[in-house]
Amino acid sequence: MTLITLDTKSWAAGLTAAADAYRLFGPVREDACHTFKALEKGKTPDLDMVNTRLSPKALIFPQSDIILEYSLDESREDHHIMREVQKDVTPRAVVGIRPCDAKATALVKLNFDAPDVKDPYWLAAYEATTFVGVACDAPLSTCFCTTAGCGPYSEEGLDILVMQKGDGFLAKILTDKGRAFAKAAGWNPASGDLAAFEAGKAAAEKKMVSAVQTDHLEAADLLALHNAPFWEKTAFACLNCGTCTFSCPTCWCFDLQDEVAGKSGVRLKNWDSCMFPIFTVHTTGHNPRETKVQRVRQRFMHKLKYFVDKYKTGIMCVGCGRCVRQCPVNIDIRKVCEEMNRFNPADACAVRD
C-alpha cells in the first residue's frame, strides 16, 4: 500500500497525462444531476456531487450491449454463424467512482465471474478498467453503506482510493492496476499520512444517519420468509416500474434479444428487471411470478436472502440509497429489510397485519 499527496494541479495534470494511456470516465454535471460519462480531454471529474442518479455499472455492464452479430444472407459463406463483435477493450479508468459503487462492482463480479460460468463481455470490460474511487465525505440522509457491508471509505473493488484533503488530495494505491495508473499519471508515490485517512473515515462514518439491520437474515427460514404475511402490504404501492433495479448498482439481471434488420442481425444483452411482468416468462407461456406481490418479493428476497444464503458475503446491496430516493411511490428497502430481519414465523399467525 502506497500513499501519495496531490495538490489540485498535480491531480489535474496527472489525469491529463493518464488520458494518453487510458480512456477516462467520471461524473459530469448535466442539468441538475451528475452522470458518469467519458471525460473530455483535459477535463477533471466533477467531484462536487451527491450520488449520481444512475450508478456507473453501465460502464462495465451497458444497458444494451451487442454481443454477437450474424448474417442471414445465404450467398455468404458465413451465413447463420454467430460472430463475436470487436469491442474497444483498451485500458480505461473510472475516476471519481464512489466506494459504494465500487463495492457493488465486486458483488456483480460474483455473478459474471463465477468459478463455473464466466461472462466474457463483462469480464473483458472489467479487466480493462481501473477504478479510481473518491471517498465520500458528505453522505446523504438516505445512505446506509456502513451497515450494508460497505462504507464511505471502503476499499473493496477499488484500485486507488482518493480522499479530498484541504485543497488537495490524498491517494492510497491499493492494487497493481492502481500502481500502473499512478505511474501513467506521473504521481510520485510514498508521501502522505495514513492517519489522515483514518480520521477522514471516522468523520465520514459519523455523518451516516441511516442504517439497516441484517443480522437475522441468514438464519431466517427461507420458506417462512417467502410466505411471510407482510409482502402484500409491502408490495401494495409498487407500480412495477424498473426504476429501483435500473438505478441499482448491484442488479445484474439481463435479457438476450435478437434484432434483425434486412439480412443482418445482432444479439443484444439488455438489462432486465424482476419488476417487469415478462421477467423470466417461460416459452410455454408459464410465468413463475405472475403477480406484483411475487415480483416485489423476488427483488427483496434476492437481495436480502437468496444472495445472503448463496454467497455468504452479506446482502446484495451496498446502501447507496438510489432506489430509496428514486422510487416514485416510496418503497424503502431499509423498511423492508427491517421487516424481513425481525420476522419471526412464530409470531406470524398472532399478528393481525
Next chain:
Amino acid sequence: MSDWEPKIVSFFCNWCTYGAADLAGVSRFEHPANTRVIRVPCSGRISPKFILSAFMNGADGVWVSGCHPGDCHYIEGNYYARRKFALFKNLIEYMGIEPGRLHFSWISSAESTKYVQVITDVINAVKALGPNQQFVKNKAKVA
C-alpha cells in the same frame, strides 16, 4: 438521388380502395407503382402500430385508404378510424415527421380514376421529401 424511388406501404380496405386498385389495373390505367399494398378488412382495423411499424421498417411513406363515410361495409368502422387518424396524424407530425409522408383517403371500389390520381399524388409527395430518415430503425451499432 435521381434514381431513387420511394417505398410506400399502403393499407387498403378490402371493400373499396382495394377494389379500386384492382379496377384501375383491369382498366389498364397507368400509374407509378411504388406501393406495397396490404389488404385489411376495414380502415377501422388500422392500428397506430401498423403505421409506425411500416416507418420503422424503412417505408418512406404510408398511405391508408378506406370507404367514404356512410359507405362502411361494417356500417361505422371508418367513422371510428377517422377520429383515430386525425389524432394520429397530428401527433406524428408534432413529433417531427414531415406532413407529406402519411396520407389518408376515401376511395370507393368504383373510383379507379380517383385511385390513380391519389396514388400519383402520394408518390409525388413522398418523392419530393426524399428517403425517410425518421422513425426508421437501423441495425444496431457496436458501441
Next chain:
Amino acid sequence: MSGYTEKMRDIARRLLETGAVDMVIGFRKGSLPMMNEPCFVTRADDAHCLVWDGHCGINLANYLTDRKEKIAVFAKGCDARNMVTHVIENKIKREQLHIVGVPCTGMIDKRKISAMTKGEVLAVTETDDAVTVTTAGGDQRFDRADVMQQNCALCVHRNPVIYDDLLADPVTEQTIPDRYADIRKIEAMDAASKWQFFEDLLAPCIRCYACRNACPLCYCPTCFVDEAKPQWVGKGQDATDIRTFHFLRAFHCAGRCTDCGACERACPMGINMRLLTRKLEKDCQSEFGWEAGMDPNQRPALDVYKTNDPETFIK
C-alpha cells in the same frame, strides 16, 4: 389543504367501523421528505396512519384496477376524473367505490424544490400558500405557486367531478388563459426542429416504464412493448424504439388522459412526457370538443363519432 388529514382519518374510521367498505386506499407518511406512500387500511384502528399534504401526487385510481372489494378512496380532481374513466371502461364498478372527494390546491413538485435548494432537502413543511424547505444550511421559504407541479398550475378541475363524501368546501377553480402555450410553441416549429426537440427530450429515457406504470390508464394485461409475436418495438436503447414507445404510450391515452401528472412525477429521469399526452388532450378538445373523465354517462372520444367529424386531412 391543512386539516384534511384529520377529516380523512375520521371518515376512514367511520366507513371501516360501520362495515360500509372493506378497505380504504390513501397515503401514509413517507420515509423521505416530499414522498408519501400509497397504502390501504382495513381496520379502523389503523386509520391514524393516513395523511394528506402536497406530496400526494400519485394517482390513486391506479390502485383500483380490477379490484373486487368495496373500497373507499381519496380523490383529487384529476383522480376523480380517472375514476370516472375506470368506471366507463369497466375496470371497477361505481357501486364498489366510496369516493371521498379532496378539493385540491395543487401538488408540490419535488424536482423543482430540489433544483431550487442548495444541499440535500431534509424536511419540507407547508401552509396554504408557502412551502418551507429545511437543509443542513438552514431554511428556505418558497411561494407555493412557484413550486407547484406544472400540471397543477394548469389545472382547471381541482374539485372532484364525482364523490360520495367531500372532505371540504370546493376550492375556487383556476382560470388559465392559455393552457397549451408550450404545445403551440412546438407545433410552430418546422419538422426538423420538432424531431430534434423530441430527440433531446427523450434522450435520458432508461425505459423503466415508470411513466406507463404510474398511469391509471395503462392496465393492458400485456403492454405492446412486452409483446413478442409480433414484437412491435425492440427492447434495447435504440432511439427509434424509445420514441415509438413514448408515441404509442401517449396515443393509448388519447381522449382518456386527465393530465394528473403521475407519469412525469414518477419518471426517475425527469422527462416531461406530458408534452405528448397534452398535445392529444388539446386536439381532443379542439377536434371533438372532448374532455376526459367529466361524465360517467359519456363514452370516451375514440369510442364514439359524429358524421361530421373533421376530415380535411383525408383526400
